[in-house]
Amino acid sequence: SQQGEEDPQALSIQEGENATMNCSYKTSINNLQWYRQNSGRGLVHLILIRSNEREKHSGRLRVTLDTSKKSSSLLITASRAADTASYFCATATDSGAGSYQLTFGKGTKLSVIP
Amino acid sequence: SQTIHQWPATLVQPVGSPLSLECTVEGTSNPNLYWYRQAAGRGLQLLFYSVGIGQISSEVPQNLSASRPQDRQFILSSKKLLLSDSGFYLCAWSVSPTVEAFFGQGTRLTVV
Numbered sequence: 001s002q003q004g005e006e007d008p009q010a011l012s013i014q015e016g017e018n019a020t021m022n023c024s025y026k027t028s029i030n031n032l033q034w035y036r037q038n039s040g041r042g043l044v045h046l047i048l049i050r051s052n053e054r055e056k057h058s059g060r061l062r063v064t065l066d067t068s069k070k071s072s073s074l075l076i077t078a079s080r081a082a083d084t085a086s087y088f089c090a091t092a093t094d095s096g097a098g099s100y101q102l103t104f105g106k107g108t109k110l111s112v113i114p
Numbered sequence: 115s116q117t118i119h120q121w122p123a124t125l126v127q128p129v130g131s132p133l134s135l136e137c138t139v140e141g142t143s144n145p146n147l148y149w150y151r152q153a154a155g156r157g158l159q160l161l162f163y164s165v166g167i168g169q170i171s172s173e174v175p176q177n178l179s180a181s182r183p184q185d186r187q188f189i190l191s192s193k194k195l196l197l198s199d200s201g202f203y204l205c206a207w208s209v210s211p212t213v214e215a216f217f218g219q220g221t222r223l224t225v226v
Contacts, residue, residue, distance in 0.1 A: 004157075030212045042120075042204055042217035043158075088157060092212045100211035101173075102148070106157035 004032075004089040004105030012111040019076040021108040023089030024069075030092040030100060032065055032072050037086045037107070046074075046087075081114045116141035120205045120218030127225055133178075133192040135221050137205030140186065145207040147188040148215065149180055152202040163211075164188060200225045 007022045023032070031050045035043040049056045049065045049072065056063045062075040076083055086107040092100050120137045127133060139145050146165055150158040160173045162180035170180050177196050181189045188205060202222050208215040 033214060040202075040220070040222070042219045043206075043215075045214040045216065048214055090215075101160060101163065102208070102211060102215055103160065104150070104158040 004091050004103065006087070006089055006105045006108040008108060009106070010109045010111070012113065013079055015079060015081055015112055015114050017079055019079050019083070019110055019112070021074045021087050021089075021110070023072045023074070023105055025072075025089075025091045025105075026070065027091075027093055029067075030094065032063075033090045033092070033102070034061075034063060034072075034074050035088045035090060035104075037088065039085075043088065076110075079110075079112045081112050084110060084112045086110070116207075116216065118205065118207055118216055118218045120221060122221060123219065124222045125224070127195050127223065129197055129225055130194050133190070133195050133199070133223070135190040135203055135205075135223075137188045137190075137218055138186055139188075139207045142207070142209070143185060145186065145209065146211055147182060148206040148208075149188065149190050150204045150206065152204060152220075154201075158204065162190070195225045197225050199223065 004023045004025045033048045034046045037043045047058045047063050049063050060077045065072045086109045088104050088107045090102050090104045092102050117140045148163045149161040152158050164170050164182045178192050202220050204220045205218040206215040
């Protein structure tokens with residue numbers, strides 16, 4: 001079943017603008033991860049934020065996590081045409097007996113217009 | 115460094131035919147291995163995961179099965195494909211389920 005739900009489903013911005021994508025989830029998590037997928041390709045890991053962290057940065061990426069609201073956001077600053085891709089959040093949750101699963105949302109399709 | 119290989123990249127199969135997709139990982143031992151399916155424009159659905167040789171967990175009832183005959187080899191199979199099995203299949207590995215996963219390039223399966 002889907003754990004994370006990204007919002008919006010699609011986002012179109014001009015090059016140089018910032019892009020913000022949101023993710024909501026339902027159950028307690030160990031961590032939340034963001035991935036990027038270029039069309040027809042595999043996913044590439046971008047950043048991981050643990051449940052006891054509130055904010056994390058990596059280059060032009062900024063991720064926040066609010067466990068009380070069960071939500072996360074991914075901000076891409078100064079977007080480039082090469083940032084055009086689908087972005088997915090994934091939550092690592094305990095599936096029982098100490099076993100964890102990584103469950104993905106449906107993704108946000110980002111288009112950056114040159 | 116670790117690498118993951120998944121093949122073939124594309125596959126067109128008739129309904130009722132068997133399926134075998136292979137995934138291998140290099141440069142690590144005892145990885146957690148995953149098979150995901152992605153329908154067009156949709157998120158990833160976890161199909162199977164494995165924490166060790168011969169240990170397979172299935173997430174959804176379906177027409178597919180998985181096997182892990184060797185530590186770094188993960189195979190997705192079907193005896194008889196259905197039209198609904200069409201999709202983009204992704205293999206992934208991780209050191210543990212609580213850290214990042216590394217994905218193969220995917221197999222686009224079309225059942226006709």
